[in-house]
Amino acid sequence: MVPVWERPEPQPRAAPVPLSRAKIAATAIRLADAHGLDELSLRKIAKELGVGPMRLYDYVTNRSELLDLMVDAVYAQIAEAGRHADWRATVLAIARTTRAAALDHEWFSDLLGGRPHLGPHALAVGEATAAALSQAPGVHDIDDLQRALGALNAYLIGALRREVTERRTARATGTDEPAFQASLGPYLTRVFESGRYPTIARLVIDGTHLNAEDTFNHNLTTVLDGITR
Missing domain, CATH: 1.10.357.10 (Tetracycline Repressor, domain 2)
Structure with missing residues (x-):
């Protein structure tokens, strides 16, 4: 598998909430700071961002x-x-x-x-x-x-x-x-x-x-x- 660092960002989509790896990481960090890693999940990050969980898999597998x-x-x-x-x-x-x-x-x-x-x-x-x-x-x-x-x-x-x-x-x-x-x-x-x-x-x-x-x-x-x- 190609490391996440070498995979290009997905092309922007016509969606109400634009995403990027940086935005996903920043949201994850904010949640981890507040609740710790044990409470962190892609589903919770997606909810915080206001998107469906499956959208995140375009950016992180x-x-x-x-x-x-x-x-x-x-x-x-x-x-x-x-x-x-x-x-x-x-x-x-x-x-x-x-x-x-x-x-x-x-x-x-x-x-x-x-x-x-x-x-x-x-x-x-x-x-x-x-x-x-x-x-x-x-x-x-x-x-x-x-x-x-x-x-x-x-x-x-x-x-x-x-x-x-x-x-x-x-x-x-x-x-x-x-x-x-x-x-x-x-x-x-x-x-x-x-x-x-x-x-x-x-x-x-x-x-x-x-x-x-x-x-x-x-x-x-x-x-x-x-x-x-």
Whole structure:
């Protein structure tokens, strides 16, 4: 099958509601932002657009292609981070814009880490990231570049999924992480008094609740420092 990226748009039809892949993707993103991927279907998108479901199949053949279009539309936002003269500034800008996009579109984090995204905007972001990392002092050959990209992507995927999961949990339970820990205060006090978990006790008692953005940036810098060296 020819990928959706290489199939031409269907010819415009004399219909009350004009369609395009971009319009379908934008509607799907709006629904996914509001209700999550589990509630997303071509039938619901068609209803939102005011057309029959079968019309959508002229533009996307299945849900997988729809997700491809949605993901690439988000990568289009990330691609706007652009290139900077310095390799490190480029990587930082792309990573921070990726985090912002994932927080705006929480479902996006659910689709990271599987098979690579190969839409035109995803490839543009990948090219900019790889080209920048190839200029890092610690990257000397293609093997180094592969390892550097792997380390960066592993950090981004893990960090974004954790932050999005915490946000979802706080909404679902009505309790954020500090409040959750406080609710378990008596239990934790008894456990820590046993002396079996001294390091965890220090983290809970003496540690502060770190700002998510500051933590992301600090750890991202640590990863880039490791790549450099």
